[in-house]
Amino acid sequence: xxxxxxxxxxxxxxxxxxxxxxxxxxxxxxxxxxxxxxxxxxxxxxxxxxxxxxxxxxxxxxxxxxxxxxxxxxxxxxxxxxxxxxxxxxxxxxxxxxxxxxxxxxxxxxxxxxxxxxxxxxxxxxxxxxxxxxxxxxxxxxxxxxxxxxxxxxxxxxxxxxxxxxxxxxxxxxxxxxxxxxxxxxxxxxxxxxxxxxxxxxxxxxxxxxxxxxxxxxxxxxxxxxxxxxxxxxxxxxxxxxxxxxxxxxxxxxxxxxxxxxxxxxxxxxxxxxxxxxxxxxxxxxxxxxxxxxxxxxxxxxxxxxxxxxxxxxxxxxxxxxxxxxxxxxxxxxxxxxxxxx
Amino acid sequence: xxxxxxxxxxxxxxxxxxxxxxxxxxxxxxxxxxxxxxxxxxxxxxxxxxxxxxxxxxxxxxxxxxxxxxxxxxxxxxxxxxxxxxxxxxxxxxxxxxxxxxxxxxxxxxxxxxxxxxxxxxxxxxxxxxxxxxxxxxxxxxxxxxxxxxxxxxxxxxxxxxxxxxxxxxxxxxxxxxxxxxxxxxxxxxxxxxxxxxxxxxxxxxxxxxxxxxxxxxxxxxxxxxxxxxxxxxxxxxxxxxxxxxxxxxxxxxxxxxxxxxxxxxxxxxxxxxxxxxxxxxxxxxxxxxxxxxxxxxxxxxxxxxxxxxxxxxxxxxxxxxxxxxxxxxxx
Numbered sequence: 001x002x003x004x005x006x007x008x009x010x011x012x013x014x015x016x017x018x019x020x021x022x023x024x025x026x027x028x029x030x031x032x033x034x035x036x037x038x039x040x041x042x043x044x045x046x047x048x049x050x051x052x053x054x055x056x057x058x059x060x061x062x063x064x065x066x067x068x069x070x071x072x073x074x075x076x077x078x079x080x081x082x083x084x085x086x087x088x089x090x091x092x093x094x095x096x097x098x099x100x101x102x103x104x105x106x107x108x109x110x111x112x113x114x115x116x117x118x119x120x121x122x123x124x125x126x127x128x129x130x131x132x133x134x135x136x137x138x139x140x141x142x143x144x145x146x147x148x149x150x151x152x153x154x155x156x157x158x159x160x161x162x163x164x165x166x167x168x169x170x171x172x173x174x175x176x177x178x179x180x181x182x183x184x185x186x187x188x189x190x191x192x193x194x195x196x197x198x199x200x201x202x203x204x205x206x207x208x209x210x211x212x213x214x215x216x217x218x219x220x221x222x223x224x225x226x227x228x229x230x231x232x233x234x235x236x237x238x239x240x241x242x243x244x245x246x247x248x249x250x251x252x253x254x255x256x257x258x259x260x261x262x263x264x265x266x267x268x269x270x271x272x273x274x275x276x277x278x279x280x281x282x283x284x285x286x287x288x289x290x291x292x293x294x295x296x297x298x299x300x301x302x303x304x305x306x307x308x309x310x311x312x313x314x315x316x317x318x319x320x321x322x323x324x325x326x327x328x329x330x331x332x333x334x335x336x337x338x339x340x341x342x
Numbered sequence: 343x344x345x346x347x348x349x350x351x352x353x354x355x356x357x358x359x360x361x362x363x364x365x366x367x368x369x370x371x372x373x374x375x376x377x378x379x380x381x382x383x384x385x386x387x388x389x390x391x392x393x394x395x396x397x398x399x400x401x402x403x404x405x406x407x408x409x410x411x412x413x414x415x416x417x418x419x420x421x422x423x424x425x426x427x428x429x430x431x432x433x434x435x436x437x438x439x440x441x442x443x444x445x446x447x448x449x450x451x452x453x454x455x456x457x458x459x460x461x462x463x464x465x466x467x468x469x470x471x472x473x474x475x476x477x478x479x480x481x482x483x484x485x486x487x488x489x490x491x492x493x494x495x496x497x498x499x500x501x502x503x504x505x506x507x508x509x510x511x512x513x514x515x516x517x518x519x520x521x522x523x524x525x526x527x528x529x530x531x532x533x534x535x536x537x538x539x540x541x542x543x544x545x546x547x548x549x550x551x552x553x554x555x556x557x558x559x560x561x562x563x564x565x566x567x568x569x570x571x572x573x574x575x576x577x578x579x580x581x582x583x584x585x586x587x588x589x590x591x592x593x594x595x596x597x598x599x600x601x602x603x604x605x606x607x608x609x610x611x612x613x614x615x616x617x618x619x620x621x622x623x624x625x626x627x628x629x630x631x632x633x634x635x636x637x638x639x640x641x642x643x644x645x646x647x648x649x650x651x652x653x654x655x656x657x658x659x660x661x662x663x664x665x666x667x668x669x670x671x672x673x674x
Contacts (some may be wrong), residue, residue: 032457053510053538058649164628165398194397194566197609199624221539224569224612228619247616265544267573268614269596279551286509 006039012040012080014102019077021056021063023290031290033059033241039232041183046209046216046319048230048247050223050262056239057219058107061185065104066094078190081183099130102183103176107219108192113160119171120146120156126178145174148211149204158159163268166197167238170204179210187219198332209284223266227251232327235259238288238298245328247322255320255330258283297333309333345387348423348528349409349444349561354382355417356401356408360633377632378404381418381585386528391554391561392577393592395607399629401584402564406530410446411437411560423527428469434449442472445521449533450515455505462501465489467518472524484523490517493549493558511542524554529553532564547574569611572596577665580604583632583640586659589664600668601638602645647672 022067034056041047049057062068064079068084079086081101086094116121120142127138146156149170159166169189171252176184186205190198202225209216218229225342226233226247233250235258236241243256264281285302288294294301300310310333318335320328356379362371379401384391407413411428420427422444426434430649445468448454455464465485466475467635475481489497492515505513514534521529531550535543545568553559559666563575571592572580578596579589580603588601599605606623613620625644630636637641642652651671662674 014380109389195568195607195610196625197628198398199622200626202612203622203624222612223614227610227614227616230616251615252617262540262615265541266614267544267547267570267607269569269572269611279548282545282548283541286511341383 011042012185012219013043013079015039015078016060016064016117017078017080018077019060019063019079020254021068022058022068022073022075024071024073025291027087029291032239032293033290034063036238037077037236037241037261038312039234039241041215044180044213044216045067045232046218046230047232047234047237048226049217049219049234050195050221050226051236051242052221054287054290055236055258056290057221057236058187060188061104061217061219062234065098065102065185066091067104078240085235089251099126099176099181100179101181103179103181104185105169105172105187107187109172110192110335113168113171115160116262118157119151119163120195121176123171123178126175132175132178137285141178144173145177148177148208164197165193166200169201172290173201173208174206177212177214180212181214183215183217183218189218190225198225210290223263224268225329233299235262239290239297241317241329241331243328243330243332244317245330246326249320249326249328253320253328255305255328255335256299257334258299293303297331305334307333319335345389346423347385347389348388349386349562350421350424351382351384351405351409351418352421353418354379354405354408354415355414356418358402374633377584377635379408379415380632380635381582382584382586383418384579384586384589386562388527388560389554389558389562390577391575393563393565393571393578394581395565395571395578396581397566397629399632400581401632402581403532404560406446406564407533410444411440438472442468442502442524443526444528444530445524445526446516447514447521447531447534448531450537451510451517452505452537454517455513457505460502460504461494461516462558463521464505464516468520468524472668474524477544485519488519488523489516491522491553492516493545494519509542510538511545514538514542514546516555518546518549522557522559525557526559528666529559529561531561531562533566534563535570536565536567539580543570550574567611568596568607575646580607583635584641585669587641587670588666588668589659590662590668591664594664594666598666599671600662600666600673602647602672603641603643604668606646639669 017038019034019037023031023033025031037060063074089207123139123145125140127133127141151170190201230247233247234241237258243250243259254263261281261283283302288298296311296313297315300306315331315333317329317331320330357375357377362373367547372531383467396402422435422440427440462485462513465488466481469475482533489500494500494515535546554561575592578592581584582603588604598609606625609620609623637652638655639657642648657671659669660673661667
């Protein structure tokens with residue numbers, strides 16, 4: 001349980017350490033939306049943040065980008081980008097990082113394009129706002145970006161309503177790439193899209209990543225998308241990291257009961273059910289309300305493996321020893337027990 | 343097993359006329375039509391789940407709307423337990439009777455519930471509309487039973503609540519309770535889980551499965567997500583541009599897909615394991631608009647294995663055995 005998540009974490013592009021974020025609600029209560037969230041993003045890597053609605057995925061992005069609404073505050077922790085502590089920066093210096101170093105595709109953003117502006121002009125606006133480029137250069141950059149995301153040049157002067165959902169998401173990706181960031185956050189980028197269009201958008205993200213060496217943080221509740229895209233997975237529950245590690249290990253040797261159940265509840269074509277009982281695994285109950293968190297492990301009220309200690313003590317992070325040194329951490333008392341018993 | 347047929351759809355067409363400009367009217371141009379459903383036939387047996395799968399714009403929702411009488415079919419016939427739907431003659435089933443015996447569950451549980459009605463009112467309204475209740479106590483008991491069957495237990499905790507107090511999964515349970523309170527024989531479920539989180543999605547699928555087992559209700563399950571149907575449907579029909587291009591027992595179609603469109607759709611369903619990443623067959627572009635349909639096979643412009651003959655011949659469904667049919671010149 002050292003601060004360094006793994007040897008050589010100094011090479012990380014982005015490191016979140018013990019990030020804790022609170023929201024002051026209208027009813028005077030405080031919701032602890034994030035607690036002690038730590039993870040690393042290496043250059044060129046894809047990290048997936050997964051969990052059910054309300055588990056803190058989007059809050060994590062907003063905290064890292066320092067775009068929390070006015071009632072939200074980061075109360076503890078650090079966020080390092082290339083070694084610089086972003087939380088220590090002034091708002092003005094922070095603004096220099098946003099978009100140029102890290103850009104974000106907000107959830108549902110493709111429906112937030114300005115309906116009365118041409119797509120090309122909207123992308124140019126993003127460039128002109130951040131870069132010291134003249135109009136002609138910005139125009140050339142728009143053409144480059146549209147080509148990069150596969151929008152035919154002839155559609156540059158069209159309006160959002162003339163675009164389909166998939167094309168609008170491409171335009172959003174182009175806009176996010178406008179200032180050549182090193183890190184792209186994508187919040188549920190394919191959730192409203194059909195499977196075929198989803199595949200097109202994911203393929204595009206992979207291609208762009210390869211071409212530009214971009215690191216991507218993907219927020220989604222779709223375990224299939226994460227399996228398809230990510231090198232590393234952060235499984236979140238109730239504002240905390242339940243399991244964190246390489247995608248291979250988290251999917252094939254999930255250690256946290258929450259991860260296990262989440263994976264079992266996902267219908268998988270490669271794992272056809274026996275015809276007698278076609279029921280999927282479910283997780284009884286609902287995620288905790290963040291202003292009324294249960295004591296101890298936040299998952300314990302819903303956990304099928306829960307023990308006495310779970311309702312009293314918050315489990316710390318444990319490194320799952322795989323021998324290979326591949327990253328895999330779990331916050332669950334079951335593993336502490338195992339460690340002690342060894 | 344020759345179970346009773348609940349629904350038979352024969353050669354169903356639904357065309358929507360486009361608005362025509364005055365100029366074109368003078369020029370006597372032929373009016374353009376959107377061929378949303380273009381010759382579709384299928385049937386559903388008692389207690390069977392048929393999944394209708396396809397991308398946006400393939401006509402799957404139009405089929406559901408036509409089945410329940412929200413749209414009038416342009417051609418073909420729909421038989422509900424042998425009685426015609428949407429006809430004006432005496433042998434046809436009346437719309438009111440139809441909607442008592444066939445119920446719809448829509449995609450968005452946030453929009454399909456009246457925000458100003460209590461759960462009790464919402465679930466009991468169908469009983470009132472169809473005049474099926476003896477007295478208040480009867481009404482109360484039937485609502486309670488429907489809610490508990492839909493997994494909202496104890497029902498008393500929910501009766502006086504409003505939709506905004508419930509989570510997405512609970513709302514969808516209320517929608518299902520409101521549909522099941524009439525004891526329908528057919529449930530048309532239009533993307534019932536695509537708005538929901540993974541674990542809640544599993545709960546709703548399990549609930550529908552339980553209702554099918556306990557009540558013997560037949561389900562037409564409309565979805566764009568092939569991933570969920572493997573668990574759920576007995577038979578699977580894949581739609582493209584207003585037509586069924588492949589249909590058959592789910593396991594058979596998933597194991598041995600014959601139409602290139604089915605193969606492509608299957609290949610892009612993300613596997614829930616990084617070790618099983620597949621080679622995806624990503625079709626470029628989107629489903630073309632159903633106004634100017636391509637000649638021959640309507641899939642040929644996007645088809646990775648299209649041949650010369652595909653431009654000219656519009657293939658019809660060919661029986662491949664065990665009820666597995668595909669509309670492709672290459673199917674055998």
